[in-house]
Amino acid sequence: MPVKEGTHLTMNAKGNFIGGAWVAAAQNEVRAVRNPSNTDEVVGEAAWSSPEDIDAAVRAAQEAFPAWRRLPGPARARVLAKAGDLLASRLGEVAQLLSREQGKPIGEARAEVQRGVDLLHYYAGEGWRSAGEVIPSVAPDTFLFTMREPLGVVAVITPWNFPLAIPLWKAAPALIYGNTVVLKPATASPLTALAVAEVFAEAGLPPGVFNVVTGPGSALGDALVKHPQVKAVTFTGSNAVGTHIAGLAAARGIKYQLEMGGKNAAIVLADADLDQAADIVVSGAMRFAGQKCTATSRAIVAESVIATFTEKVVERVRGLAVRPATDEDAYLGPVVSAAQREQILSYIDVGKGGEGRLAVGGGVPRGEPYDRGYFVEPTVFPDVRPDARIAQEEIFGPVLAVIPAKDAGEAIEIANRVEYGLSASLFTRDLNAAMNYIREIEVGMVRVNAETAGVELQAPFGGYKASSSHSREQGRAAIEFFTQIKTVTMAPAGGKH
Numbered sequence: 001m002p003v004k005e006g007t008h009l010t011m012n013a014k015g016n017f018i019g020g021a022w023v024a025a026a027q028n029e030v031r032a033v034r035n036p037s038n039t040d041e042v043v044g045e046a047a048w049s050s051p052e053d054i055d056a057a058v059r060a061a062q063e064a065f066p067a068w069r070r071l072p073g074p075a076r077a078r079v080l081a082k083a084g085d086l087l088a089s090r091l092g093e094v095a096q097l098l099s100r101e102q103g104k105p106i107g108e109a110r111a112e113v114q115r116g117v118d119l120l121h122y123y124a125g126e127g128w129r130s131a132g133e134v135i136p137s138v139a140p141d142t143f144l145f146t147m148r149e150p151l152g153v154v155a156v157i158t159p160w161n162f163p164l165a166i167p168l169w170k171a172a173p174a175l176i177y178g179n180t181v182v183l184k185p186a187t188a189s190p191l192t193a194l195a196v197a198e199v200f201a202e203a204g205l206p207p208g209v210f211n212v213v214t215g216p217g218s219a220l221g222d223a224l225v226k227h228p229q230v231k232a233v234t235f236t237g238s239n240a241v242g243t244h245i246a247g248l249a250a251a252r253g254i255k256y257q258l259e260m261g262g263k264n265a266a267i268v269l270a271d272a273d274l275d276q277a278a279d280i281v282v283s284g285a286m287r288f289a290g291q292k293c294t295a296t297s298r299a300i301v302a303e304s305v306i307a308t309f310t311e312k313v314v315e316r317v318r319g320l321a322v323r324p325a326t327d328e329d330a331y332l333g334p335v336v337s338a339a340q341r342e343q344i345l346s347y348i349d350v351g352k353g354g355e356g357r358l359a360v361g362g363g364v365p366r367g368e369p370y371d372r373g374y375f376v377e378p379t380v381f382p383d384v385r386p387d388a389r390i391a392q393e394e395i396f397g398p399v400l401a402v403i404p405a406k407d408a409g410e411a412i413e414i415a416n417r418v419e420y421g422l423s424a425s426l427f428t429r430d431l432n433a434a435m436n437y438i439r440e441i442e443v444g445m446v447r448v449n450a451e452t453a454g455v456e457l458q459a460p461f462g463g464y465k466a467s468s469s470h471s472r473e474q475g476r477a478a479i480e481f482f483t484q485i486k487t488v489t490m491a492p493a494g495g496k497h
């Protein structure tokens with residue numbers, strides 16, 4: 001049913017994007033999305049869908065699959081490149097929406113939209129590149145080669161923290177390799193995902209190739225992962241939901257890919273440039289209020305420099321601008337929701353209760369402009385034990401635990417002593433120390449004199465241990481998840497057996 005203004009949906013609500021059209025949720029429900037910097041502001045409304053809507057979207061995606069998979073790669077590439085150009089032309093507007101919907105400081109929101117543009121252009125290029133390999137056959141006059149084929153309908157389930165980049169770094173490779181997509185974005189940030197659908201539609205993506213269904217993951221997730229026409233699921237979010245999805249997907253024998261939490265450490269050795277290390281650790285821990293899976297949440301520091309380093313960090317954190325996200329000078333904005341703020345504050349209470357020594361922050365800023373948003377003060381706890389809860393569990397907020405270590409060996413051992421293994425940094429000038437760390441650290445993304453957060457989009461992204469299901473996203477690595485290999489042997493007719 002097409003959405004009409006003034007009927008069951010308001011002017012702000014587009015509905016779901018299914019089969020190339022905007023359609024109301026089967027039960028005609030919508031939910032308001034509020035600005036976490038100022039909860040009086042309704043940014044828009046999104047459909048509150050049910051499993052019926054998931055079924056419609058998956059069917060549309062299945063119907064679109066045969067024609068899309070047969071389209072030559074360069075033709076698919078043209079659509080993705082055009083979508084990239086269109087997104088670039090709307091960068092400012094989409095960044096504003098992202099920032100208001102989700103509380104990301106506007107500068108970082110622009111960078112995220114630019115990343116979306118780059119992802120679309122990068123994966124457009126993949127449509128022109130070779131996929132598959134030629135293998136020498138032991139048989140005479142025989143061709144032995146592999147082809148990379150799409151899987152079919154791919155379910156994409158995404159969190160709120162990168163509401164544009166994560167949907168695109170999953171959907172763009174899925175699409176270029178010939179799959180069709182049903183995206184279920186997070187309830188906290190559906191509107192940015194709908195802007196992505198608009199861009200694809202305008203770029204001429206055929207109806208049904210990319211679909212978006214908004215609404216509660218708890219009700220829609222199982223319907224999506226269990227749908228018989230869904231052939232793979234790629235997910236980013238919490239470990240609890242990820243492992244649930246893995247169970248469902250494994251029971252059906254379909255492919256799944258999970259990117260989950262982190263407890264990322266920055267190790268600072270005695271010979272490090274302490275100003276550089278302090279700048280980068282503060283950025284990794286506090287930008288976007290620490291709501292990145294790759295955020296720096298532990299600084300493990302050589303005992304001989306820990307007092308100086310901590311002083312530098314605390315001084316910088318005191319000067320950070322906590323502002324509504326659309327303020328140009330916001331270093332960090334609010335956190336995304338009341339529930340997320342409660343969780344962060346409960347960890348801060350654990351820290352204050354004896355796990356560390358509170359050096360800065362530790363509460364909620366009061367007065368204008370803070371009282372109408374979900375703000376949390378950037379917080380640093382020095383003198384934290386490696387096994388303390390705030391040093392072990394993911395907080396997903398602007399909280400840094402500083403942990404002493406005797407030497408580089410002990411620092412690496414402490415860094416590895418968590419269940420996660422997403423990303424880590426080392427600050428040093430010592431080449432041998434860096435080489436040893438690169439070898440011994442148990443994470444998927446290793447940095448030297450650089451921030452734990454972020455990886456360039458042309459390189460593989462993913463973690464060790466409980467941080468991921470071990471497949472990799474982004475770059476050329478994405479081909480492994482979004483395609484299957486067909487091995488072809490072709491012998492001449494009439495040859496001897």
Ligand code: NDP
Pocket residue numbers: 157158159160161162184185186187188215216217218219220221222236237238239241242244245259260261262292293394396467
């Ligand atoms: P969730 O796991 O709660 O949600 C992620 C997505 O899954 C959302 O779209 C959500 O929908 C959906 N979902 C919820 N329940 C189900 C279900 N039963 N079946 C299928 N899908 C479901 O995480 P958050 O979005 O709250 O993100 C915060 C967490 O995600 C952090 O703790 C962090 O660890 C992790 N994260 C990891 C990243 C990484 O790259 N490794 C990146 C970003 C976050 P709905 O919103 O409607 O509940």
